[in-house]
Amino acid sequence: MIYNCSDLDDGPLASLYLIAPATDSTIRDGNGLSMDQLRGQDLQAAFSAATSCLEEYRDAVNALNVFPVPDGDTGTNMLLTMRSAVQSAADACPDGEDHSVAAVSAALAQGAFFGARGNSGVILSQFFKGFSDALTGKEYLAAPDLARALMLATKGAYSSVGNPVEGTMLTVIRMASEAVQGVDDGLLDLWGTAYQASQDALSNTPEQLPVLREAGVVDAGGFGVVILIGGALRAISGTASPSIDLSELGRFQGAANNGSGPIDSGYLDSTMEEEWGNCTQFIISSVDGLELDLEQVRKHFQETALSTVVVGDERSVRVHIHVEDTAPALSYAVSLGAVSDVKIENMDWQNERFAASGHGGVKQAAALALLPVVQGDGLAHLFRDSGCAGVIEGGQTMNPSVQQIIDAARSTGAKDVIVLPNNSNVVLAAEQAAGSEPFLHVVPTKSVPQGVAAMFAFNPEGLWQENVESMSAAISEIASVEVTAAVRGVKIGGVEVKEGQYIGLLEGKIVTAEDNVQGALRTALDLTGLSSDAIVSIYYGAGCPLSDAQSVAATLESDHPGIQVDLIDGGQPHHQFLASVE
């Protein structure tokens, strides 16, 4: 575990709080939250409200896709990450009690960390990590704390991506933070200043990123950040400041996007706990003043269970574990104190699926397992059939969370697991998962064809380090082609795209837009510079007839004698074709 609440008790700033402000020093006007400082529950309420606000604007954020492809939806990813953050805070800091901002922000950070989906979610989770670090040991959030919290949050957000790009949500976060540094103002005013600065930064994103300008949109992740800051501000100010009107956000809604409807979030929720055994959660409370030893409890469950998350303090410890048999875990808990809030969910269907896939589930665990993220029955079959320990469902428009990646990796039972994200919007979440779990490693495949190339370079008997090296080398040896239907019209990279046209992407960049799906594939493939000894693999998608793929294969073979074309039923939902050229 990276975060735990006990760290808050002895953080570097704890000494500043020898004299805690009296509770009644917080002025409340009965309409909104505190004016000059926030308590933990106020912060929680603020981000809860911000999440609701994001929910309202999710489709608008999703609509800001730069590429007119059905994409890993930024709004959905940020929302799911926020939900996880807010839920974690609600679990750790129950309603009707006083909580420190340290405890609430730590819980928010932890929830965001494990719930992070997509690149925007990962950035958001690191924002909360920084925010929480700044509030370590703090009972209240006062004006000067906000500046520091936003500064560390900005630092965290920037550190989460290898190559920070300006004109994205990073810039919006940074500008909001910079606007409040060194400003002597009340908390509410500071928050308002940050909100205004975030809007200005967002408006400016098309100036910083040509790709946004071309598409006529502002940055989607940046828009999400503005909504979150605005939503929180509205909650903090309550009805005392009716001037906070989020309707102005409407101006950021770019070109209408009618093509990509919201994803089925029910599906995502139902796949949150993919694992074997029982997902078991409970709270241990100390009885008769006997203090709980958090470290001891954590150690016990780390040794006896999977997916162990143990947080709390000497009075109350919250446990989340995955175990085959819940009885010993609960007996242990009862021996320490009063056990409450017991939740047990069976996850054995997952194990059944593993067994059905012919790989023997957790019982025949390998030392080293390969775990790809894929979407589509055909592709899932291809990866399983070729020796992967299982698959994480997800990809385009359905990005798995950090927790899902960790759970799926654990359920392989392997000593080391190499994850293939197979989508540029899953790479960061996979890397975040790897950052928290030493047994988990990532070969950053950005597309399914790259994933297949990496898989064929995989040697199950090699060390993970050797494999990461050889698999990473393998992905640089192929060209990756995708064909999908444009969900809206746009002019991008010199290519004029009309809604409904088929666009061909080479290495993630749009290279052609055509009315004919075969033509789009053929054009993109030709741009790879086909040589006579090339191997072309074409994965045809769901609803895309084999005959289309066959006719492209026939023309390729006649135009390029000696070429090898393999057709594979990928069954992927959003791409008519995926293809690789080796």
Next chain:
Amino acid sequence: MTVRIVTDSSADLPAELVQQHQITVLPCYVVVDDQTLKDGVDIQADDFYRRLQAGGPTPTTAQPTVADFQAVYQDLTSQGDQVVSIHVSGKLSGTLNSAEQAKGSLYGEAVEIIDSRLAAMPLGLVVLEAAALAAEGGSHQEVAEKVRQGLNLHHGLFALDTLEFLQKGGRIGKAQAFLGSVLNVKPILRLHEGEAHPVERPRNRERALHRLVELVKELGPVRRMAVIHSTDAERMAVLKQELTGLLPADQIIEARFGSTLGTYIGPDALGVAITQEAR
């Protein structure tokens, strides 16, 4: 008193080398179309692969019997010779069991048995090494000890057209990880610690041959080398040509997977056996 080398037909040693070094080869049995035939005696490779590719029931193999071993050991030791008997990996075949039982039943002291942890020409190269050591003199124990010490210098890499026969024959072992039918790959396997281990999966034969050459080159410098094929002598010639940087062409042995190995390795397979220079 001479030290004589005994092996089994899974070594796939070319006949002229067997003759030249006076090696005794016990034929394994292969059961094709309900007939039990002695590998290399009752059935030759051409005939075997023709029948294998014709479909029909999957062939099976059987190790030489205890009686076969007894006859050979008795014949050799009764002339006053000592025997070093080197065989296919105990993880792949029960041949060693037959040999051990035969040894236990008679003249035990004059026979040394070695588990090569290899098969096919990699085993053949161990046998040639043993023959060379025996020619230098020394007791059968001394020869056997030197052979055992040098075992890790012998390697075998195979590029198969399919894992179908390895799987049908129940010898898939660690190569299980490379099973898969969605994409038509040409798996490269390596003999290691007595079993076939997966190495990588090139997407077609040309690349498989290319990778095979690269992998072999990584193991150089080499002292002995053999190229092996099952049904495509022309591709083997290409493979040999590609490897002439490691050894001159006239020193590279050309061999063929016989019926025993062919049962598992299938048609259109290539292989390379090497003995590394001692470091």
